[in-house]
Amino acid sequence: MDSLVSTEWLAGELGASDLRVIDATIFLPGSGRDARVEYETEHIPGAVFMDLDEIVDSASPLPHMLPPEAKFASRMQTLGLGDGSRFVVYDNSPLHSAARAWWMLRTFGAHYVAVLDGGLQKWKAEGRPLESGSRQIRHAHFSPMLDQSVVADLDYVSGIVHSDAHEIVDARPAPRFTGEEAEPRLGVMGGHIPGSRSLPQTELFSPDNSWKRGDALRSAFEQAGVDLSRPMVATCGSGVTAAVLLFGAHLLGKEDVKLYDGSWAEWGSDPSTPKATGAA
Template sequence: MPSHNFRTTADLAAELGDADLGVIDASWHLPAAGRIGASEFQEGHIPGAVFFDIDTIADIERGLPHMLPKPEPLAKAMSELGLGDGMRFVVYDALGLYAAARVWWTLRAYGVEEVRILEGGLPKWIKEGRPLETGAARPRQPRSFTPRLDESFVASLDEVREALATGSAQVVDARPADRFHGVTPEPREGLKSGHMPGSLNLPFVDIVEHGRLKPPDALKAEFAAHGVDLRKPIITSCGSGVTAAILALAVEEAGGKVEGLYDGSWAEWGSRDDCQAVTGPA
C-alpha cells in the first residue's frame, strides 16, 4: 500500500504547474560537508520549486540550530514563498532523504495535512532525466498561511527528562553510533560527547538506503535490532533535530507512535551542565 507520507517522482511530474501545488526544496548539509543548499538550488532545482532554508526560517532567539520557527515568522516566510492555505506540498532535498523530513515535520507540526516527501528526492528526479530549472526561485503571488501549532509534535527538555526518568516514552537518538557512544567528538564545538542516560540509539543511516526510507518490514526489523519497542511511545532526538525527523517518519511508517521530536536534541542537551552525558553502549 502506498505511504501517505510520500509522493512519487512520476506523480509530481504529472502535477507540476498546478496552482495549488507547492514544491519545496529543503536541501541542507552539515557544515563539514562544505555544501550550501541555497547555492545548489540556483544551479538546478525542480521547476517551480522554492527554497526553504531551515537555518533562517527558524527560532534563532533560542541560540540553537534551526529550531522550530514561531508562528508569525513562519507565516510570513511561507507567504513570501507563495505557499499558503489550501495548497498541497511536496518537499524534497538534494540527498534523497535528509532535511526534507525536517520541513515535512515542521509543516505537520503547524497543522498542514497535505504535505508529502518526494520519494528518492532530487537524485531520483535527476537520474530519471526529468527537467530542472536554474537561477533564483520565482515564487507565485504571496498567499496567506495560517499557522496552527500542535504542541504534541514537539518534546521539550523537561518532557525528555521525564520520559527518561519514568520510562513513559522511549527516547531514541538518530546520531551515528560512534557519536552516541562518545567514541568520536561532536561536530559542533562546546558539546559533550556521549548520550542521555537511558536513551536508545538507532542511527539514521540504518533506516535510509539509497536516499530512500527502507520499506516498513525492514524498518520494523531495525527498530527491533536496536531495542526499540514500536508498541510504546517514542521521542526522537539527534544532533540538531534534522535526522530526528527522519526517525519520526520511520516510526510512523513502521506503525509506531511518535510522542514528539526533541527539538533541542544534543545541541541543547550536550551543552548544558545540568544534563548528564554517558558514554559506551546504551
C-alpha cells in the first residue's frame, strides 16, 4: 500500500477484512467546529474517529504531545486498530490533520499506514457513500514501539538554531510566523524560531484539496527557501500541521525529518527561548 491512496482506490478496498479507515479531523481552538460531532454526522463507511485532542500526554501542559506507549496502545485497541491491519487516515479539516495521525501511527510502530488524497472533501465531491452515527467496534491488539529518533524536543531544536547544517521549517500561516497575527493559545507569544523557514502547510495542496506531487511539491519547499539536502525539523503551533510538512517531504523520498512535538506552543511560551518576528 502506498503512503498516499486515492479515493478510487479506497472505494474499491472498503470492506476488506484487514482495512481500517480512520477519521482524524481536528480543528484549531476557537474555530467553532466540533470534530467528533461532524464525524457522527457523516463519515466514510466503516471509519472510526481518532480523537487527536485526547490521544495526548495528559501529564504535559502542552497540547498534542505524544502520549505514553501504553495510552496510545490502549486507544488504538479500543478503536479496533490492531497489529497487521492496513490503516487509511483522512480528515475534513483545513489543518490536514490526517498527516498527524499518519505520523503518530508510524512513530508508534504501525507498518501499513496511508493518507487519503483529498480527504473527505474530495470523497464527498465525487458523490461517494457516507454513513452517520457511531459504530460497534471489536477490540484489537496494538503493540506500540515508539521511535524517538523522529521526535525533536526543545533541547534538540535549541541546539540547531542558526545551524547551516539543518533546516527548521514552520507550517503555520505566514501572519503567525511573522508575528502579525496573534496565536490562538493564551500565553504564547507571536513570531518564530530564529533562522526557521516559513512554509504554510496549505502550500502543499492543489485547489481540489489533493496533495501536490513531484516537481510541484518540490517547488513548494524550494520557493520557501528550504534546502531539501539538509536534515529538517518540522514545526508549527502544536505539532499537528508540522506533520503535513513531514509527510510532504516523505512523498519526495526525504526521510531525515524530525517533528518538533512541542512546536511553537512550547517555544513561544518559554521566556528563555530566542524569538524572531517579521519575514525570515
